[in-house]
Amino acid sequence: MEFKNSLEFAQQLDAADPLKDYRNEFHFPKVKGKDVIYFTGNSLGLQPKRTQEYIDEVMTAWKDLAVEGHFHAEKPWWDYHERLAAPLAKVVGAKTKEVTVMNTLSVNLHMLMVSFYRPTSHRFKIICEEKAFPSDQYMLKSQVQFHGLQPEDAIVEIKKREGEHYWRTSDILDKIKEVGDELALVLIGGVNYYNGQVFNMEAITKSAKEVGAFVGWDLAHAAGNVKLKLHDWGVDFAAWCSYKYMNSGPGNLSGVFVHEQYLNRVDIPRFEGWWGTKKETRFLMKPEFEPMENADAWQVSNPPILSLAPYLASLEMFDEVGMEPLIAKRDLIVAYLEFVLGEIDNETAGSFQIITPVERGCQLSVFLHGQGKDLFNYLMDHGVITDWREPNVIRLAPAPFYCSFTDMYHFGQILKSGIQLKGKVK
Incomplete structure (x- = not known):
C-alpha cells in the first residue's frame, strides 16, 4: 500500500x-x-465502557446477597476467575488449563521462580536482557540473594552491540550456549519496554531448553499485543499484567501460564494456599494440600472479584475480535x-x-x-x-x-x- x-x-x-x-x-x-490522541496503551489501556456494567454487577450482588454471592451471584465469586482462563488462553497461545489469574505481575514472577529457579552449586545462572524493566532487575537480584548467591556471579545480562539500539537474537543464542550447563533460567521481557523490540521467543526458548534450563517470559508488553504460542514453544512459565494492552484498569491482576507438563504434580515446589487446593474439597478445610489439576494450583488466596470484573469485561472484546x-x-x-x-x-x-x-x-x-x-x-x-x-x-x-x-x-x-x-x- x-x-x-x-x-x-x-x-x-x-x-x-x-x-x-x-x-x-x-x-x-x-x-x-x-x-486525546492516546499513545500510552503500553502503560495503561483506556477504560472500556462495558467495564462499569461488570463492576456494578458485582457490587449489586454484594449488596443484595452479601456472603451468599460466593455461590449465588449471577457469576458466582468462588469460581469467577475460571471465566477468564479460556479467552486468555487464546490471547497467549495456551491450553485453558495452563492459564490462571492471580496477584500482580512481579508477585507472580516471584511465585513462579519458587518453582522454576532452583539453583544448584553448578547450575545457578540466570540470563536476562541488559537494563530490563527495573522491577525485573530487583526481582532477579533478590531471588539470587535469597538463595545465598551474588548477583554479579549469577545474573548474566545480554547487552546490545556498541552503537546499536536493539538486541541481536544471535547474540542471545550464543550467550545461552556459552553459559551452557551452568544456566538455570532464562527470564526476559517478551517485548522490551524501552525500545519496543519483540524478542524471538520461540528461538530463545528452544535454545535454552537444549542446554537444560528453564524458560520464563515477562509478557507485560506482549500480552494482547503480539502473537504468542506459549504452549507450542514449550515455554515453562510466563506472567503478564492486564492493565496495558488488555485494558483492565490500573495495577490490576496478572495472568499466569504454566506449561501442562508441570500440572497435576505434587513434586513441584511452590508456595501454596487454599485457593490452589482441589475445588471439590476446598471447603472441607482439610489439612493436606491437594493441588488443582490446572494452573490454579499456583493460586494462594481467593481472588479479588472487583479486580477480576474489569478484566473479564475487556477479555470479552478480545474474544469477540x-x-x-x-x-x-x-x-x-x-x-x-x-x-x-x-x-x-x-x-x-x-x-x-x-x-x-x-x-x-x-x-x-x-x-x-x-x-x-x-x-x-x-x-x-x-x-x-x-x-x-x-x-x-x-x-x-x-x-x-x-x-x-x-x-x-x-x-x-x-x-x-x-x-x-x-x-x-x-
Missing part, C-alpha cells in the same frame, strides 16, 4: 477499518474539550505511523530517530535529537498523551482497539508544529 500523509487518506483507512466501531467502546480523556484481526490492524497502523513520522522528519531536517527494530508490536520508540522534554510537554498540552523515557525518548503505542489512522495524521501535524515552535525549522 502506498501511504499518503493527508487527512483524506487517513480517513479512508479508518473507513475501511473492520475494527473502527470498537473505538466507541472506550472512554477517552479530553484536553481542551477534545478526545480475536488476536489475528487485532494484529493485522496493529501492523497497518504502526506502519502508517512510521510513514507519518518519516514525512515529518524529512520536513524538519532530521529532528528524531526511530529506535524500534522491525521486530515490533504496537510500539515505536522515538529518540529526539536536541529536543529535550519541552517537545514532550508541547505534545501533552495539545492533547497527545504519550510517554517520556530518559534520556530523550518518547514511546508511541497506537493500540488497535481504539486508535485511529486519523489520530496518526493529526499527531504528525502537532509534532511538526511543536518542532517548528522550538526553532528547529526557520
Whole structure:
C-alpha cells in the first residue's frame, strides 16, 4: 500500500477499518474539550465502557446477597476467575488449563521462580536482557540473594552491540550456549519496554531448553499485543499484567501460564494456599494440600472479584475480535505511523530517530535529537498523551482497539508544529 500523509487518506483507512466501531467502546480523556490522541496503551489501556456494567454487577450482588454471592451471584465469586482462563488462553497461545489469574505481575514472577529457579552449586545462572524493566532487575537480584548467591556471579545480562539500539537474537543464542550447563533460567521481557523490540521467543526458548534450563517470559508488553504460542514453544512459565494492552484498569491482576507438563504434580515446589487446593474439597478445610489439576494450583488466596470484573469485561472484546484481526490492524497502523513520522522528519531536517527494530508490536520508540522534554510537554498540552523515557525518548503505542489512522495524521501535524515552535525549522 502506498501511504499518503493527508487527512483524506487517513480517513479512508479508518473507513475501511473492520475494527473502527470498537473505538466507541472506550472512554477517552479530553484536553481542551477534545478526545486525546492516546499513545500510552503500553502503560495503561483506556477504560472500556462495558467495564462499569461488570463492576456494578458485582457490587449489586454484594449488596443484595452479601456472603451468599460466593455461590449465588449471577457469576458466582468462588469460581469467577475460571471465566477468564479460556479467552486468555487464546490471547497467549495456551491450553485453558495452563492459564490462571492471580496477584500482580512481579508477585507472580516471584511465585513462579519458587518453582522454576532452583539453583544448584553448578547450575545457578540466570540470563536476562541488559537494563530490563527495573522491577525485573530487583526481582532477579533478590531471588539470587535469597538463595545465598551474588548477583554479579549469577545474573548474566545480554547487552546490545556498541552503537546499536536493539538486541541481536544471535547474540542471545550464543550467550545461552556459552553459559551452557551452568544456566538455570532464562527470564526476559517478551517485548522490551524501552525500545519496543519483540524478542524471538520461540528461538530463545528452544535454545535454552537444549542446554537444560528453564524458560520464563515477562509478557507485560506482549500480552494482547503480539502473537504468542506459549504452549507450542514449550515455554515453562510466563506472567503478564492486564492493565496495558488488555485494558483492565490500573495495577490490576496478572495472568499466569504454566506449561501442562508441570500440572497435576505434587513434586513441584511452590508456595501454596487454599485457593490452589482441589475445588471439590476446598471447603472441607482439610489439612493436606491437594493441588488443582490446572494452573490454579499456583493460586494462594481467593481472588479479588472487583479486580477480576474489569478484566473479564475487556477479555470479552478480545474474544469477540480475536488476536489475528487485532494484529493485522496493529501492523497497518504502526506502519502508517512510521510513514507519518518519516514525512515529518524529512520536513524538519532530521529532528528524531526511530529506535524500534522491525521486530515490533504496537510500539515505536522515538529518540529526539536536541529536543529535550519541552517537545514532550508541547505534545501533552495539545492533547497527545504519550510517554517520556530518559534520556530523550518518547514511546508511541497506537493500540488497535481504539486508535485511529486519523489520530496518526493529526499527531504528525502537532509534532511538526511543536518542532517548528522550538526553532528547529526557520
